[in-house]
Amino acid sequence: MEQHLAHRLMDQLARRGGLHRVPPAEVIAPSGDSTLFVSAGIQPWREWALSGRPERAGRVGLQWCVRTNRLEAAGAGGIQTAFAMVSDVRRGRIERIRYFEELLTAFQAIGLDPRRLGFLTARDSAGRPLDDATHRALTRLGIPADRLATRPHRMSAPFPGGPFGPNVFVLVDHGSAQVPHRGCTPGCTPDCTCGRWFHFWNCEFLDLQLDGAGRHEPADRPLVDSAGGSERLACAVLGRPDAYTLPALASVHAHVTTMARGDTAGTDTAALLRRVTDHARTAALLLGTGVVPGGKRHGHVLRRILRRAFVAAELLGAAPHRMVGLVALAAAAHRGWPGFPPVPDHRLAMVGAESEAFAALLANGRRAYRDLTHGAAGLTAETVFRLKAERGIPLEIVLEWCRRDGRSVELPDITEQMALEQRTSRVGYAPRPGSPVPAARRPAASPAVPAAGPSDSSPRSQS
Template structure:
């Protein structure tokens, strides 16, 4: 039975039993605790937690999943994969164990001719949580599984969570006995190679807190309703139904391995070490295509780094297998062909996916050539000196200067019989990050101890920002800081940080540069403001120089924003939103803002791309934006819930932190984006944009 048919039967079975059939969500998790979807239930998490009312009482899906925690085991075991598909059925307070258990048994054991998977009943074993007598009794009395094929296990094996705070609960797993040729008798507690897990039924009852590992976390309480979350690994089921030894040899991954064999001239099955590399290629090529298909681009941070690491393992594995030419395009094409029946969008987006993959292979080729030469020299020197460990400083230089992946250094050093000073490398990486953070913090705090700002925030609470509605605000001087220390007053010529109870000045943030202006007192004292920062959430600090008189704590003051600078920056910010929207229209959803700077008269818009943006695209974006400017659309801002913002299609930027209530800036009905910045009142005020 082909993978696409296994998926079709799953959805058809549960759809006929009152479940809403839900398409797979994107691998890009809509969850701040996750980079990528790592379980079939992730898209349904808000319903399990009671944060949102479920649209249906029960649902079924076949969800794309990426997990890289055990990436080094991929290809070396029969069970690990970085990409797989999790077929799941879910109940949101509708049914519980008494229904989930019989449904699972029915689908697994119903003959193939009758729409099931046709597994022999006497080959199936189950495990339950050690104190779950209810589940054990249901398996025995309701389904008919003999007691000797029901095994009890502890929290590490039969209690499920996503590994982060969220819903969790005891589970019951179904295993298939592949026979004595695969290992020892005794059930899954003895040998999980012979007894292959095919389905996990999670009885979602509790909410867990933060903690490490599979057992070291607190249970915070019960969920609003007892629910069901099950997961059947489609690839494992395919291996059983197709009669192959492991998940790498099924119809989809196996076809990619066959293509890799053709490209390298290495026959699969002829050499154990070569087989591992071929399996890595087969698995990682699928992961590559699915991630790029969902909008992830290779990068050095977050999910972009996950993709880059996966792709570079493919390229290096192919080269170690003997491939001399570029092969990523061929592997990606074969992957799209075999996965396209289940995911037709891959076929429609094939040109873009191929372009991204080929560009990354080109870039890595140069890195690999340069880095390998330097690493080979370091390895030779270490061996000549009788050292068994590569120094952390050398490895850091290789990573920092040449972009050579640390994980690749580990692999290549191990192949030469050397280890790496990982602690030294990570210490240097930490120092580098700390320096970068210190530089950013100094920009925010002016080198003052943040505790001084914390005291001002605790004393008077959050500063009231009035800048959306006015550019002049009367207030009280809450505090003054000079050279990092609090002072009661500051005289002419002094550079001073001024904190007011309320202000119209916009602090630098979200890509928008700070306002400038002047703070004046009734006696004529003037402080010219040239920078505004927010060193702590809720605190706005005006940085400037006293040019007349003496400013003192508790004095009444008027803050007046430089209106021309504000208007110029606001026009640039509105233009950035329009350019963002236009690029997404023309290049697709992957053209997502990765950074920006909105300054008087100019702006910079950053987004990831696999290659230089063609001039024709730049002109198309420019023309589209200027058409919107000429239409003179109203620019409005509205505060709403995150869900309301999603419902109206507002764009949010990954990596930004948003509260329960968000501010949505709209340019007519064309562009909507979550944003805390200031903007032009109408698109026509921006003028013309030239890219």
């Protein structure tokens, strides 16, 4: 379903915009990129996008992406670690009204009524719109004023030193004027966070560059980068705000739910179920691509993802080795998706080996926990610190052990101690609270860092 809708949209965009269909690249980022994995559909096309070689003006394709910058939030709020992105990239300066007319017609052709859409454009600190061209184009196309809103100014710049420009969010109305969401008013606009508006698509008009004095000027090689996650696109078309109800993820999520012991209706439990589901798919994608769990770079990311899934499984009452079957199921659920390679048996065996190592770590940590808490009614921050620093036991696991044993927890002190531990790892040394810092150990002052170039990160979605 998700893949079918994505391909239908790409067919529409290619036909209406004269775009070239491009097959997906592998998820490992090209050499020299600042990320380990491809994190946006335009990323593998950098050389083509910035070159002046004569070729078709645009490309469209489906690209698997992996983003780990919000790994802790994976499974909550629509955040996904691995997802397939539909990207439409066009070179040259394009008239806004022509572009949006093609995009809205393509959306309508796959069942997404433009009358359900809303748009968020940029505004400055005084509240004035900064993308008048988009606002005028959408108004001329018949988008009502109550479907147009603005958000704080952010520029998008997919390539360092390349062109940049305003980003437009495209949202779909999942609610009804008669059925307000979360107590909001019926007439809320697309900038409302009540849950009625679902962000599924971005349009980035990269038509600016910096001159020698750091001022904005028209870009020599402008681009339009338009993209959205395939599952978020399917949710928009089908009127579902939850990607875990779509076939590919739903099959894995249902199996995870059967593994969990006890009540799975609570908010925390629901997040754990989704974390396991999300990480099983990401692990399947990386293993199929050839990444091996390890201590460095891509392997370290995969091991971290597996460990987070093992922790969530343990909290759900499931044995870590059940992840082997879940990874295999996730790979099977995405069989036939372009760019999602199968996972051979010897790679699945690596998941089993990682789960055995994690089970041994928990067993040793459990013994240390019993020794450290013997005769104590509660858990101290020092005990948590030692279990994590010396035994590698995550805080979530320690707190769950305490809950099962009926021990009290000094959570504020624990939080403060964990913050101290983080500072210790960053500077290589940290004294105990109240003790002076030797001059020789004080970290040197950091040099001034120049302001980062224009960039954009969506507060609403992973699309």
